[in-house]
Amino acid sequence: MFRFVLRHFNLYVLTLLVLCIFSFWLAYLFPGDPLVNLTGLTLNDPADYQAMAQKYHMDSGILVQFWHYLVLLWDGDWGFSFSSGLPLYQEIFDSLPATVELSTYALLLSLLIGIPLGFLAGLRHHRTTDNALLAASVVGYSTPVFWLALLMILLFSLQLGWFPLSGRISLLFDVPHDTGFILVDIWLSDMPNKGAAMINAVQHMVMPVLSITIVTTAIVLRLTRRAVVEVMPKEYVQAAYARGLSKHQVILRHVVRNAMLPILPLLAMQSTILLTNAMIVEVIYSWPGIGNWLIQAIYQRDYPAIRAGMLAVSTLVVSLTIFIDLLARIIDPTRERGARAKI
Amino acid sequence: MPLLDIKNLTLEIESTQGWIKALDKVSLQLEGGEVRALVGESGSGKSLIVKSIVGAIPEHWRITADRMSWKGQDLISMSSDARRRIMREDIAVIFQNPVNSLDPSASLGEQLMESIPDHLLDKGWFWQRAAQRKQIAVKLLHKVGIKEHSKYLQAYPSALPDDICQKFMIASALAASPKLLIADDPTRGMEVTTKVQILKLLTRLNKIRGLSILFVSHDLLAISNMANTMTVLYCGQTVESGKMHQLRRRPLHPYTHALMESAPSFRKDLPPKSPLATLDGTIPTLQHLPIGCRLGPRCPRAQRECVKVPEERRIHNHFYSCHFPLHRSLK
Incomplete structure (x- = not known):
């Protein structure tokens, strides 16, 4: 067990190191002075320039520079944004929770819808229900998110006026920034109109969450269906029937667990797609998350922000993937424990 | 009335060349307290018969029979609920492949306790039932x-x-104290000592409790010691x-003859280093x-008439299907 956790830890550290190397390299790849790309400051005063060069050890070898870059990253000194002039660490950790919140709700919702539907389709393999669900999932899977989001805006906010067009909450409410998760923040705060603020925030959330959910649900449905179809003809399922268990008992006791165990790591893999979709959706709904922020940075050629934002997002994805994979293997008694860790 | 009565059971499997009769008019009868051996080469459909009896065949396969009854109740036309009750209380199965027949994600104890029916527990409170189940499970394992x-109750099948695993299968088959035990190669992959132990257990259950056994195996020696009757x-x-x-x-039947001849332990007069008798060729594939x-x-x-399926003939209780049986001389 220890060896097994250690292997995942090794993989995690090495992957993060590669990401750090890449982000450091970006400072040199981007046009302009590497020092400016690293700090994000316009250093017109030679004295300031000297001080910064000293801090980043620009006159030493590349490895020493990288080492000091790592130390600064660890200390939370990620440089400053070109466009806003604010520290990047602050900016990223202000906007990241909004994205995580959006993706979490979308993921939970799609698991809640996708897994039962997947079971339904898998248990009715090659029948009308299965075919209908499969067709629906193909449609959901192949719809481009940005287009779907625009359609939803056209229909639900412009035509029907059910939901607000963009943003996270109406400007009328002043929610203190505490955890970064807006629903949690409203819950914890002592605002006068908590209930109204909650309803307003949820209304803002419906469309972005739904646009991401549709794609993710389609993936979850297909994965679950396949797993169920594979488990159903297994000998132990037949043996359980032969033991005189009813269909419900067989499914609940033997099929569910065996179908879900192998797809848990596969679901972790979907976090990349989920996050990418969340970032696109954020731009369309002006959701103040990391995706929106990062794409603005790309528009404005804000090199330090691109460097730091890429590092933050990829670290999030890698952490999620490796952690869920580790979890899946720890709770799965059917798998060989000594297997190598992989992404 | 026989316990299990199967007459002309036919099982058809769909393949690319159309429907294939994997089982062709198989008949099998089992009286109460009888140990019947079911013998044949691998690929002769022994396990398919077992699966048809317990109903563990895929839905799209076609199964027809003139008669397939359990104590006079027809198994084919029976509702799935009634059939499930028979499987739960009267018939138990030991499947051929223990590792595949056990759920890899559930501990062995869980699976063994699952097959203990409720009526074996004395009427306690529901929180006492788990402990009772465990007691019964431990007894069965002994x-x-x-x-x-x-050590083993907590373990998962992949670790053992x-x-x-095979012994666990046997234990869970015996859990419901069934009337008929269908044992599909129960001693496969076992050491000789454990094999003897299991066979002794089965024989004892047959003698004491009157458990009927349908014993499916290759092991002619074990069969000849245990079984009263045999179907080839x-x-x-x-x-x-x-x-x-x-x-x-x-x-x-020439095939039975060849089968007996091919088992060296059946022939006491076999000189050392002499070639063993075999039939030429191999068992044909389903296609x-x-x-x-x-x-x-x-x-x-074989002669020209053999392209027609022979009728089943009988001499007292001895059934055979052959145009040219061994007791008649060839023209």
Whole structure:
């Protein structure tokens, strides 16, 4: 067990190191002075320039520079944004929770819808229900998110006026920034109109969450269906029937667990797609998350922000993937424990 | 009335070349307290018969029979609920492949306790039931010869050797104290000592409790010690069935004869280093089944009439399906 956790830890550290190397390299790849790309400051005063060069050890070898870059990253000194002039660490950790919140709700919702539907389709393999669900999932899977989001805006906010067009909450409410998760923040705060603020925030959330959910649900449905179809003809399922268990008992006791165990790591893999979709959706709904922020940075050629934002997002994805994979293997008694860790 | 009565059971499997009769008019009868051996080469459909009896065949396969009844109740037309009750209380199965027949994600204890029916627990409160189940499970494990029960009850099938899993299968088959035990190669992959132990257990259960056993195996020696009656199967057709000693002393079907000849332990007069008797050829694949008597191409006595399926004939309780049985001389 220890060896097994250690292997995942090794993989995690090495992957993060590669990401750090890449982000450091970006400072040199981007046009302009590497020092400016690293700090994000316009250093017109030679004295300031000297001080910064000293801090980043620009006159030493590349490895020493990288080492000091790592130390600064660890200390939370990620440089400053070109466009806003604010520290990047602050900016990223202000906007990241909004994205995580959006993706979490979308993921939970799609698991809640996708897994039962997947079971339904898998248990009715090659029948009308299965075919209908499969067709629906193909449609959901192949719809481009940005287009779907625009359609939803056209229909639900412009035509029907059910939901607000963009943003996270109406400007009328002043929610203190505490955890970064807006629903949690409203819950914890002592605002006068908590209930109204909650309803307003949820209304803002419906469309972005739904646009991401549709794609993710389609993936979850297909994965679950396949797993169920594979488990159903297994000998132990037949043996359980032969033991005189009813269909419900067989499914609940033997099929569910065996179908879900192998797809848990596969679901972790979907976090990349989920996050990418969340970032696109954020731009369309002006959701103040990391995706929106990062794409603005790309528009404005804000090199330090691109460097730091890429590092933050990829670290999030890698952490999620490796952690869920580790979890899946720890709770799965059917798998060989000594297997190598992989992404 | 026989316990289990199967007459002309036919199982058809769909393949790319159309429907194939994997079982062709198989008949099998089992009286209460009888141990019947079901013998045949691998690929002769022994396990398919077992699966058809317990209903563990895929839905799209076609199964037809003139008669397939359990104590006079028809198994095919029966509602799935009623059939499930019979499977739960009266019939137990030991499947051929223990590792695949156990749920890899559930601990062995969980699976063993699951097969203990509720009526065996005395009426306690519901929180006492788990403990009672565990007690029964431990007793069952001791019965099949597993001593370190606490070690194995928590374990998962992938962590244990095959023979322990097989013993768990046997234990869970005996849990409901069934009337009929269908044992599909129950001693496969076991050491000789454990094998003897299991066979002794089964024989004892048969003698004491009157448990009927349908014993499916390759192991002719074990069979001849245990079984009272025997059905010989070739390629999905029943070729001969009757009392064990009759079949051993005077087989009527050429295939039975060849089968007995091929087992060295059955022949006391076998000189050292002499070649063993075999039938030429191999058992045909399902895609290339011969018409008529399926033994035809391999049979030393085959003649032109053998392209027609022989009728089943009987001499007292000895059934055989052959145009040219061994007790009649060839023209």
